[in-house]
Amino acid sequence: MDVTAAHFDLLPLQAPPQPTLSLPRAEPRVWPTDPATEVFTDLRVAPGVTVPATDSLEVTRRLMQLAGVRMAFVVDAGERIIGLATLADLQGERAAQVAAARALPQRDLPVLDVMTPVAQWLVIDAGCLAWAKVGHVVATLRASGQRYLVVTEQATAHAAGAQPQAVVRGVFSANRIERATGEPIEDPLRSRSFAELAGAIGER
Secondary structure, eight states: OOGGGSOOOOOOOOOOSSSSOOOOOSSOOOOTTSBGGGGEEETTTSOOOEEETTSBHHHHHHHHHHHTOSEEEEEOTTSOEEEEEEHHHHHSHHHHHHHHHHTOOGGGSBGGGTSEEGGGOOEEEGGGGGTOBHHHHHHHHHHHTOSEEEEEEEOOOOSTTOOOOEEEEEEEEHHHHHHHHSSOSOGGGGGOOHHHHHHHHHTO
């Protein structure tokens, strides 16, 4: 059917019902006693953004911008997750220091140089999703100084004798929780990147 040739009546036009209007909330309002799953990004439903470890910081930044996210998982040539990088990591002091040491423009550094390797992550088990409240997540974010909490679970081993592998089930994002609660988690956290936190923990 040629839509351009078809006849359609105009939709009824009218004046706005009120002189001021508002946009719908991107996130439903939640409270500390609500289930944590209300603000959980389940990667079985909403796939996460991944970026090759060899991609530059500028390419990674653009990908995050297009996807509307502030964090991406970093993968190797075999598509295995080897780390994560946040927007703060791409623009932070660590990236500037590495770029200066290598006499390279910061935008040209590979994301591998500023990511937080999996071995340095602080994660929670997916079993917590059955009982955790929003308040538990907020308290954990505050105590750890993180803007993201990665949730992992054990995958079922299909091959005989194969060891079960840990997989990323999802993520709690401080940004999302702040939008949903209407309250900042803690302003000082904004100045600390995931990589900087992991580095501080490794020095202890």
